[in-house]
Amino acid sequence: MSLILKNLQISVDKKKIIDGLSLTVKPGEIHAIMGPNGSGKSTLANAIFGHPKYTITKGKILADKKDITDKSPDKKAKAGLFLSMQNSPEINGVTVAHFLRVAVAAATGENKNPFAFHEELKAVMKRLSMDPSFAMRYLNTGFSGGEKKRAEILQLLLLKPTYAILDETDSGLDVDALKIVADGINAFHTDKTGLVLITHYNRLLQYVVPDFVHIMVKGKIVKSGGKELALEIERNGYSKY
Ligand code: ADP
Ligand code: MG
Secondary structure, three states: OOEEEEEEEEEEEEEEEEEEEEEEOOOOEEEEEEOOOOOHHHHHHHHHOOOOOEEEEEEEEEOEEEEOOOOOOHHHHHOOOOOOHHHHHOEEEEEHHHHHHHHHHHHHHOOOOOOHHHHHHHHHHHOOOOOHHHHHOOOOOOOOOOHHHHHHHHHHHHOOOOOEEOOOOOOOOOOHHHHHHHHHHHHHOOOOOOEEEOOOOHHHHHHOOOEEEEEEEEEEEEEEOOOOHHHHHHHOOOOOO
């Protein structure tokens, strides 16, 4: 059991951004990918999620031995991978509650009783200190930065994927919101879930403690280590890489 990125090469508009990136994430592990602006972190996340602009030109993505490299986002979700709501468009007329119910049904293949679903939705929203009215807002329409991040964690806690890749979930959050989001991520994480946190700063990693930290520069992992590596980056920056 593991999520395996095997020698990935990724291009955007025919420009090679990621070249030869490999990473194995086992259930129970938290990996952090850190790197300077433009090093290709979001490109990696977007390509894994199957964003049409990002092409995997070489390598493989395996989720529990299943090759999902070229699978559609819903097949990837079924294989246990988390697709964040950040990548979904604003949809006027579709409420957060409706979207989440459809997403959960698509990922799990089962249609939950609507009452049970709304009870769970209410409980998770409470845990994330979200106002119940948020469930009736239209998807991503006029969401503030903080609301988007919380909505992403809400989705994570309802979908209960095996593997989640969170890109800059901490950016733009004030301290209180950061703690709530971190608490949500920690609630998601068990010995059965693998987590990849893509982040610029050590800030989130103070609350969600990684087992492994990888430094990414120019589309490659140039160094891997433990959580102390994140502290070193905070002190000294990326210049030596
Ligand atoms: P990071 O997330 O590490 O800051 P990105 O993955 O966003 O880095 O960007 C890596 C490189 O890929 C940059 O040079 C960026 O301009 C380019 N890139 C990423 N996405 C696109 C896109 N949609 N169109 C054109 N270039 C892109
Ligand atoms: Mg980015």
